[in-house]
Amino acid sequence: MPRNRRTKGAALAATAAISLLATACTGSAGSGATDDPKAKTTLTFWHGWSAPGEVAAIEANIDSFEKKHPNIKVKVVKGITDDKLNQALRAGGSNAPDVVSSFTTDNVGRFCSTNALADLKPFLAKSDIDPARTFLPQMAKYTEHEGKRCAVPLLGDAYGLYYNKKAFAEAGITAPPKTLSEFDKVAQKLTRTKGDSYEQLGFMPNFQGYETTFEHYASQFGVRYFDAEGRSDLAGDPAAKALFTWQKNLADKLGGYKKLEKFRTGLGDEWGPKHPFHTGQVAMQLDGEWRGKMAQDAGLDFEIGAAPFPVPDDQAADYGKGYLSGTILGIAGVSKKQNAAWELVKYLSTDTDAVVSFANAIHNVPSTVAALKSPKLNDDPLYRTFVDIAQHPKSSHAPSSVNGGAFLLTAQDLGVRHEAGREKDLDAGLKKTDAQIDKDNEQAR
Amino acid sequence: MAATTFRPPVSRALRAKRRRSALRTLGFLSPWLIGFAVFFAYPLVSTVYFSFMEYDGFAPPVWVGLKNWSYVFNDYVFFWPALRNTLWLVAVMVSLRVLFGIGIGLLITKIKTGAGVFRTLFYLPYLAPPVAATMSFVFLLNPGTGPANTILESVGLPAPGWFTDPAWSKPSLTILALWGIGDLMVIFMAALLDVPKEQYEAAELDGARAWQRFRYVTFPNISPIVLFAVVTGVIATMQYYTEPLVAAKVASGVIGGSGQQFEPGYPDRTTLTVPQTIYNLGFQRFDTGAACVVALVLFALAMAFTAILMRRRSGFMSAED
Numbered sequence: 001m002p003r004n005r006r007t008k009g010a011a012l013a014a015t016a017a018i019s020l021l022a023t024a025c026t027g028s029a030g031s032g033a034t035d036d037p038k039a040k041t042t043l044t045f046w047h048g049w050s051a052p053g054e055v056a057a058i059e060a061n062i063d064s065f066e067k068k069h070p071n072i073k074v075k076v077v078k079g080i081t082d083d084k085l086n087q088a089l090r091a092g093g094s095n096a097p098d099v100v101s102s103f104t105t106d107n108v109g110r111f112c113s114t115n116a117l118a119d120l121k122p123f124l125a126k127s128d129i130d131p132a133r134t135f136l137p138q139m140a141k142y143t144e145h146e147g148k149r150c151a152v153p154l155l156g157d158a159y160g161l162y163y164n165k166k167a168f169a170e171a172g173i174t175a176p177p178k179t180l181s182e183f184d185k186v187a188q189k190l191t192r193t194k195g196d197s198y199e200q201l202g203f204m205p206n207f208q209g210y211e212t213t214f215e216h217y218a219s220q221f222g223v224r225y226f227d228a229e230g231r232s233d234l235a236g237d238p239a240a241k242a243l244f245t246w247q248k249n250l251a252d253k254l255g256g257y258k259k260l261e262k263f264r265t266g267l268g269d270e271w272g273p274k275h276p277f278h279t280g281q282v283a284m285q286l287d288g289e290w291r292g293k294m295a296q297d298a299g300l301d302f303e304i305g306a307a308p309f310p311v312p313d314d315q316a317a318d319y320g321k322g323y324l325s326g327t328i329l330g331i332a333g334v335s336k337k338q339n340a341a342w343e344l345v346k347y348l349s350t351d352t353d354a355v356v357s358f359a360n361a362i363h364n365v366p367s368t369v370a371a372l373k374s375p376k377l378n379d380d381p382l383y384r385t386f387v388d389i390a391q392h393p394k395s396s397h398a399p400s401s402v403n404g405g406a407f408l409l410t411a412q413d414l415g416v417r418h419e420a421g422r423e424k425d426l427d428a429g430l431k432k433t434d435a436q437i438d439k440d441n442e443q444a445r
Numbered sequence: 446m447a448a449t450t451f452r453p454p455v456s457r458a459l460r461a462k463r464r465r466s467a468l469r470t471l472g473f474l475s476p477w478l479i480g481f482a483v484f485f486a487y488p489l490v491s492t493v494y495f496s497f498m499e500y501d502g503f504a505p506p507v508w509v510g511l512k513n514w515s516y517v518f519n520d521y522v523f524f525w526p527a528l529r530n531t532l533w534l535v536a537v538m539v540s541l542r543v544l545f546g547i548g549i550g551l552l553i554t555k556i557k558t559g560a561g562v563f564r565t566l567f568y569l570p571y572l573a574p575p576v577a578a579t580m581s582f583v584f585l586l587n588p589g590t591g592p593a594n595t596i597l598e599s600v601g602l603p604a605p606g607w608f609t610d611p612a613w614s615k616p617s618l619t620i621l622a623l624w625g626i627g628d629l630m631v632i633f634m635a636a637l638l639d640v641p642k643e644q645y646e647a648a649e650l651d652g653a654r655a656w657q658r659f660r661y662v663t664f665p666n667i668s669p670i671v672l673f674a675v676v677t678g679v680i681a682t683m684q685y686y687t688e689p690l691v692a693a694k695v696a697s698g699v700i701g702g703s704g705q706q707f708e709p710g711y712p713d714r715t716t717l718t719v720p721q722t723i724y725n726l727g728f729q730r731f732d733t734g735a736a737c738v739v740a741l742v743l744f745a746l747a748m749a750f751t752a753i754l755m756r757r758r759s760g761f762m763s764a765e766d
Contacts, residue, residue: 090502114503208698266589409708439520
């Protein structure tokens with residue numbers, strides 16, 4: 001080939017490949033709480049809620065904040081995901097948020113270790129707020145990382161078991177199961193097959209079945225995740241092996257992974273009225289406190305009940321515990337209005353009336369001790385079940401990690417391979433998963 | 446004795462003229478030069494620089510040598526599956542799209558009636574936005590409730606798991622890509638209509654059969670377009686991102702809720718592509734260094750593929766091209 005043609009070819013190849021290099025790297029950190037919180041200012045607040053009722057509830061809270069702080073205007077931006085949040089916190093700029101909330105409690109470790117969110121300790125001290133006494137202890141725990149507090153909880157989520165009372169009555173079941181062996185029997189009893197599918201499935205155990213994730217099961221088993229040195233220790237934790245073994249056995253008892261997956265892919269959207277628990281396709285559901293209100297809003301033709309999710313037989317004494325999560329609230333590390341931002345964070349997260357009214361409006365569990373005791377708090381028995389789960393001393397959230405929830409996804413990936421029969425040797429799989437989590441954590445440090 | 450070369454003195458006026466000429470040339474070239482520097486040279490140099498750095502977007506970059514390279518090649522669990530998937534898609538999807546594009550083009554240029562209807566039918570899917578098209582396909586191919594499996598089962602054929610089955614997820618993406626073949630069909634139709642009729646007449650007089658007419662008349666005439674389709678197809682497939690991501694999210698059920706985390710590549714990392722890993726590392730894990738390593742690998746592969754194809758282009762082109 002003539003040289004000039006070759007050069008042209010190389011130039012064309014280079015030009016054609018330009019668009020593949022799309023990794024621009026900008027942004028810098030820096031904070032300073034020197035602003036006057038009494039000065040006239042406008043804060044930008046990003047949150048993740050998007051349903052009309054939820055958006056209206058947070059705006060009502062913002063309105064009452066603005067009335068109490070006439071010098072501070074709040075510009076609210078709704079429907080923000082953690083991906084957007086992380087990018088904005090790095091980019092900074094005039095449109096970047098000052099106050100942020102996130103549903104992904106698992107990301108606290110990343111927010112704190114990168115200083116994406118400002119350290120709240122000086123602000124809490126200045127306002128004489130002791131997080132350990134103000135917030136529910138477990139929620140106070142999941143909003144800090146390695147002693148660094150970069151977030152406070154803003155309403156919590158507790159997970160438990162919802163059940164279809166009509167299906168229970170038809171199957172002759174009188175009370176919700178308390179241990180996992182009872183649960184397996186109930187799930188089988190409630191399952192009615194139809195051809196190679198189901199007329200009614202007792203419970204969807206698969207790891208892709210909405211809230212039936214590794215992390216949510218793990219709280220019931222008391223999985224400890226990491227050893228004293230901070231190394232992943234699923235292989236050394238009998239609870240982790242017990243979880244994977246129980247989950248696969250239940251899937252097998254209910255028809256096997258393939259049959260369940262085929263059924264799962266035909267089910268309605270988790271956040272819509274056609275959720276399989278609403279339609280009666282699934283008789284029991286592991287879910288958060290919001291499901292009760294969603295189910296009632298969907299206008300069901302059967303009654304539903306709620307109870308703590310069952311525990312392993314050897315942990316029967318701990319029945320009542322559950323997985324805890326929630327929304328977190330923080331101040332952007334790059335914000336130049338951190339003192340004013342703290343006024344908003346303090347109001348939203350610790351003002352008892354604000355917390356209770358917001359919790360009642362969106363059917364979430366309050367995160368402060370005072371709000372949990374408030375007589376104004378919703379007294380719906382379904383909702384109260386989850387308030388009790390939230391206060392159980394053994395209820396828990398996964399530990400924070402430097403790379404957010406990546407380790408949970410890695411553990412769940414093993415679960416999917418195991419339930420599908422692609423990971424035959426669970427012990428070897430657990431060891432491989434530990435090694436992977438350690439390597440990923442090492443890279444993220 | 447060494448020969449001395451006589452160099453006539455260059456006058457000041459001539460030097461000034463040369464300088465003016467050089468400046469004028471640079472002036473005309475400057476839009477391209479600026480574009481090249483800003484959009485190619487700078488990103489390339491920065492990508493190489495950051496591939497040796499630890500940088501999370503906050504703290505200043507720290508030199509870590511080959512740590513990111515070692516992590517990507519040895520420890521980043523998504524890299525090799527993503528690379529294998531991307532190469533599979535480059536080989537299978539691009540080949541089938543080109544073959545299918547030529548086939549549809551031939552069909553529409555040969556049929557006597559209804560060509561307009563077929564043209565519209567085959568072009569319309571191309572206009573569908575990728576997210577909507579992918580969601581529709583996941584619905585059509587839903588193993589439990591999708592019409593595709595209902596039809597297959599009604600005629601006694603096995604019903605695959607499509608986007609939920611590791612063995613079928615990439616073929617499902619390929620079917621989706623073939624459904625949106627409209628762009629290639631139009632290009633090939635134009636090329637096929639450009640083939641001189643007298644060449645077909647001469648071939649027929651020589652007794653050439655249909656395959657021989659295609660092999661010795663049609664293909665040599667459309668070969669530059671085939672090369673174009675292959676090169677652009679390879680590059681587009683290397684950037685394949687939206688469709689596999691949406692298909693995996695919808696099929697896995699993890700589509701709603703801002704708090705839900707999602708492991709890309711469902712099922713079993715079979716729909717994971719290299720651009721997804723760049724996003725995962727760069728904008729979800731904020732591991733800029735490792736993301737830059739993967740970007741450079743993709744860049745090198747795209748360069749290599751394009752260079753090989755351009756070197757081989759003589760086989761595709763006639764002397765006039």
